[in-house]
Structures are given as C-alpha cells and as structure tokens.
Amino acid sequence: MNSLEILKTEHELLAKYAKAISHPIRVYILYFLAKQACCFSGDLDKILPIARSTLSQHLKELKKAGLIKGNIEYPKIRYCLNTDNWEEAKKLFENFFGK
Amino acid sequence: MNSLEILKTEHELLAKYAKAISHPIRVYILYFLAKQACCFSGDLDKILPIARSTLSQHLKELKKAGLIKGNIEYPKIRYCLNTDNWEEAKKLFENFFGK
DNA sequence: AATATGTTTCGTAATTTTGCGAAATACGAA
DNA sequence: TTCGTATTTCGCAAAATTACGAAACATATT
Numbered sequence: 001m002n003s004l005e006i007l008k009t010e011h012e013l014l015a016k017y018a019k020a021i022s023h024p025i026r027v028y029i030l031y032f033l034a035k036q037a038c039c040f041s042g043d044l045d046k047i048l049p050i051a052r053s054t055l056s057q058h059l060k061e062l063k064k065a066g067l068i069k070g071n072i073e074y075p076k077i078r079y080c081l082n083t084d085n086w087e088e089a090k091k092l093f094e095n096f097f098g099k
Numbered sequence: 100m101n102s103l104e105i106l107k108t109e110h111e112l113l114a115k116y117a118k119a120i121s122h123p124i125r126v127y128i129l130y131f132l133a134k135q136a137c138c139f140s141g142d143l144d145k146i147l148p149i150a151r152s153t154l155s156q157h158l159k160e161l162k163k164a165g166l167i168k169g170n171i172e173y174p175k176i177r178y179c180l181n182t183d184n185w186e187e188a189k190k191l192f193e194n195f196f197g198k
Numbered sequence: 199a200a201t202a203t204g205t206t207t208c209g210t211a212a213t214t215t216t217g218c219g220a221a222a223t224a225c226g227a228a
Numbered sequence: 229t230t231c232g233t234a235t236t237t238c239g240c241a242a243a244a245t246t247a248c249g250a251a252a253c254a255t256a257t258t
Contacts, residue, residue, distance in 0.1 A: 011126040019121035023246085027110040027117070027195075034197065041205060051248050056206055058246090074255050075204045090196040096126075097189035098133065122216085140235060153217050155236055160215095173225050174234045 014096055017089040020065035025050060026058050030067060030081070038080040113195055116188040119164035124149060125157050129166060129180070137179040 021027055029044060041059065045052055059079065062068045066085040070077045120126055128143060140158060144151055158178065161167045165184040169176045 011130065012123045015121055015123045015126045018117045018126070021195075022114055022118035022121045024111045024114045027114045031110065031195065034195075042203095045204095050246095052205070053207080053249075054247050060206085061245095072254090075202085077205065086196070093192045093196065096120075096130065096133075097185070097192065141233095144234095149216095150218055151235070152219075152237080156216075159236085171224090174232085176235065 010092065013088075014092045016065055017067070017092060020062055020067050023058065023061075025055075026062055029058060029062060033068060033079065033081045034086075038078050040076045040078055042076065109191065112187075113191045115164055116166070116191060119161055119166050122157065122160075124154075125161055128157060128161060132167060132178065132180045133185075137177050139175045139177055141175065 021030065025048060028048065032039060032044065032047075041052075041055065045055055048055060050058075059068065059070070063070065066082055067089065068079055069082045070079045072078075120129065124147060127147065131138060131143065131146075140151075140154065144154055147154060149157075158167065158169070162169065165181055166188065167178055168181045169178045171177075
C-alpha cells in the first residue's frame with residue numbers, strides 16, 4: 001500500500017467517523033456517553049424526543065461506525081463508548097484540523 | 100437563551116460541520132486547502148475522479164456549511180478555507196472529543 | 199408455560215444525498 | 229460582437245437517510 005492509498009484510507013475513515021457524528025441526536029448520544037461513561041438505551045429514550053425504534057437505529061449507526069459498543073445485561077443493554085476507536089477518531093480529527 | 104438551548108445549538112453546529120466532512124471527496128478538498136492555502140476548482144478537477152458538476156456540488160456544500168469561501172478571479176474562482184469557521188469547527192471537535 | 203421488560207427488526211414513506219451530462223452563465227480576449 | 233474558458237445550475241435518476249408504529253426477540257420471573 002503506497003502513501004496515496006494510505007491517505008485515501010485515512011480520508012475515508014475520517015469521513016466515516018464524521019458521518020456518524022453528522023446528526024444532532026447522535027452527537028447528543030456520544031456527548032452523553034463521553035460524560036457519563038455508559039448508559040442504557042432506556043435512559044436515552046427518556047431524554048430524547050424520538051421514537052424508540054429511531055433511537056435504536058441511531059445506536060446501530062454509531063455501532064456500525066465503531067464509536068460505541070453495547071453489552072447485554074438482561075433485560076437491558078449497556079452502551080459505552082468504544083474507547084479505542086474514539087481515540088482513533090479524536091486523533092484523525094486533530095490531524096485534520098492541525099494540532 | 101438558557102444553557103440547555105446553547106448546548107442544543109452547539110450539538111447542531113457540530114453535526115453540521117461533521118456532515119460537511121462526512122464525504123471522502125469533501126475531506127480531500129478540505130485537506131487540500133488546509134495544506135495549500137487556496138486553489139481553483141480546476142486544480143481539484145484534475146485530481147479528483149468525479150464529474151465537474153459533482154465537484155461543484157461538493158464545493159457548494161462546503162460553502163453552505165461555512166468551511167470554505169470562493170473569490171472570483173475571472174475566469175476562475177479561487178477557493179480558500181473560511182478560517183474563522185474552520186477554527187470554530189476545530190474547537191467544537193476538540194471540546195467534543197475532550198481536550 | 200405464560201408473562202413482563204427492554205430493545206431491535208420490519209415494512210413503509212418522505213426527504214436528502216450523490217452523481218452525471220447538457221445547458222447556461224459570466225467575463226476577458228480576439 | 230463573437231469566441232473561449234472556468235465554473236455553476238438544471239433536470240433527472242439511483243441510493244441512502246431519517247422517521248414512525250407494529251411486530252418480533254431474548255430472557256428473566258412468576
């Protein structure tokens with residue numbers, strides 16, 4: 001893989017993370033998790049003015065992007081930041097904007 | 100405006116900037132401008148594997164989000180970062196990820 | 199086995215995004 | 229005034245996103 005391809009991959013990765021952050025609801029969820037460590041979907045459902053199914057979809061998006069993960073604790077699911085990828089995203093954005 | 104509303108606005112602003120960055124082509128354009136100061140649409144057209152009209156649309160998106168601006172220098176248009184908003188976005192992301 | 203709980207998946211609809219080629223635009227140069 | 233250049237806007241189509249309510253799921257409890 002040459003440097004141009006690495007560059008391309010990095011751009012695509014940054015775009016992927018940016019896309020995950022590109023909706024106010026998802027920004028809020030990430031903000032909430034970054035502050036409070038972890039929470040259950042129901043905690044967010046109480047706060048956010050959207051249907052549960054819609055919330056679930058946003059959580060799915062964030063999971064797909066790798067920014068959060070969910071651990072089952074029946075009958076609930078505990079959502080947390082995926083700290084490794086969170087740090088990766090942080091570094092990509094830092095680099096992008098110029099440290 | 101209370102603190103919750105300010106928070107909401109900040110989340111929406113961050114989401115808006117993230118959306119602008121959420122496409123690889125736009126990431127590349129911003130990266131290019133951040134490195135090289137300014138350039139013409141034609142410079143990008145030579146590099147990027149998309150139609151001119153599509154490139155134009157992406158530039159429009161970035162302008163709409165406030166991250167770039169274009170100065171007419173007939174028959175070309177010189178595109179530059181909108182540094183004020185670029186700095187604002189940088190700070191929002193820094194805050195978001197935790198400084 | 200039946201029920202209750204927290205959450206996701208399904209089906210659907212409306213809107214937005216992405217992309218292209220063709221045509222339009224704006225202006226300087228011939 | 230006509231021509232050339234750089235870029236945008238238009239018209240369209242395909243795909244993705246966002247949203248909802250209803251139904252399905254997985255499991256602990258009764």
